[in-house]
Amino acid sequence: xxGVTQTPRYLIKTRGQQVTLSCSPISGHRSVSWYQQTPxxxxxxxFEYFSETQRxxxxxxxxxxGRQFSNSRSEMNVSTLELGDSALYLCASSSDRWxxxxxxxxxxxxxxx
Amino acid sequence: GESVGLHLxxxxxxxxxNSIINCAYSNSASDYFIWYKQESGKGPQFIxxxxxxxxxxxxxRVTVLLNKTVKHLSLQIAATQPGDSAVYFCxxxxxxxxxxxxxxxxxxxxxxxx
Numbered sequence: 001x002x003g004v005t006q007t008p009r010y011l012i013k014t015r016g017q018q019v020t021l022s023c024s025p026i027s028g029h030r031s032v033s034w035y036q037q038t039p040x041x042x043x044x045x046x047f048e049y050f051s052e053t054q055r056x057x058x059x060x061x062x063x064x065x066g067r068q069f070s071n072s073r074s075e076m077n078v079s080t081l082e083l084g085d086s087a088l089y090l091c092a093s094s095s096d097r098w099x100x101x102x103x104x105x106x107x108x109x110x111x112x113x
Numbered sequence: 114g115e116s117v118g119l120h121l122x123x124x125x126x127x128x129x130x131n132s133i134i135n136c137a138y139s140n141s142a143s144d145y146f147i148w149y150k151q152e153s154g155k156g157p158q159f160i161x162x163x164x165x166x167x168x169x170x171x172x173x174r175v176t177v178l179l180n181k182t183v184k185h186l187s188l189q190i191a192a193t194q195p196g197d198s199a200v201y202f203c204x205x206x207x208x209x210x211x212x213x214x215x216x217x218x219x220x221x222x223x224x225x226x227x
Contacts, residue, residue, distance in 0.1 A: 004156070033214070043157075043202070043217040056212040090156050100145050100206045102215060104156035 001027055004105035006091050012111045018079040021108045025072050025093030032074040033102060034066060037088040046089075049074055078110075086112045121200065123222040132190040134221045136203030141184060145206040147215065148177060148188045152199045160188070160201075190223075198225045 005024040013019050025032050033056075034046040045058040049068035066076040072093075078085055088109050092102035126132045138146070144165040149157035161172045163179050163186075170177050176189040186203050200222050204215040 031212075042219050043204075045214045048212050048214065050212070056214050058214065092156075100215070101147065101159060101162055103159060104149075106154070106156045 004091055004093050004103055006089075006105040006108050008108060009106070010109045010111075012113065013081050014113050015081055015083060017081050018077060019081060019110060020075055020077045021089055021091075021110075023074045023076075023091030023093075023105060025074070025091075026095075026103055029093035029095050029103075030072050031094045031096070031099065032068055032072065033092045033094070034074070034076050035090040035092065035104075036060070037090055037107070038086075043090070046076065081112045083112050086110060121220050121222045123224060125224045125226060126193045126197075128193060128195060128225055128227050130193055132188075132193045132197070132223060134188045134190075134201050134203075134223065136186040136188075136218050136221075138184050138186060138203070138205045138216075138218075140205065140207050140216075141181070142209070143205040143207050143216075146177070146179060146186050147204045147206075148175075148186075149202045149204060149217075150197075150199045151202065151220070157202060193223075193225050195225050195227070198223055 007022045031050045033048040036044045047066050048056040052068045063079045068074045088107040090107045092104045147162040148160040150160050151157045161175050161177050163170045163177045168179050174191045178187045200220045202220045203218045
């Protein structure tokens, strides 16, 4: 079974731009979560989707948004990029609505210049 | 200006020795715990998990111990190998959070020396 796939692997953007990151969960997994990882803050929860519905949200500004499609694939968007948004963005999937075990992708490394 | 990052504790272990990585958690209501391993350039990889109704669980070369009295979790790696060099994170699930949200610790850098 293929793991969680995130694209692109690396991104370089400038301040003020917007970016869209993509995540394909493990086949059969319906829950997708997003995390931001930085050296300063560690791993921080962004949001979680199940059956195209956002069920949970972390403490990030509204510039961070996401969505999930009917095939469970998910995207997250960051608008009006700031230097502090530079981070590794990780997507994780789990098998059903109650499963707590998360399986992570390799992430998208975003650099904002 | 100078950036301030999380200071990762480092555990230096000789190849073949056993490693013990410790983690303190804060919420006594947390009922599920996971250990992840993150190698450079990769996402966190699941190692082992444990529920709060257990105090020990074993996997292949790894053992997790849970002490709810002092809110402490540990990961023991037997016969540590060079491939075990990575950052190890403990994560907890709090019933009030749930749904995809795990609280991660700062991590421990494990360096395996020959």
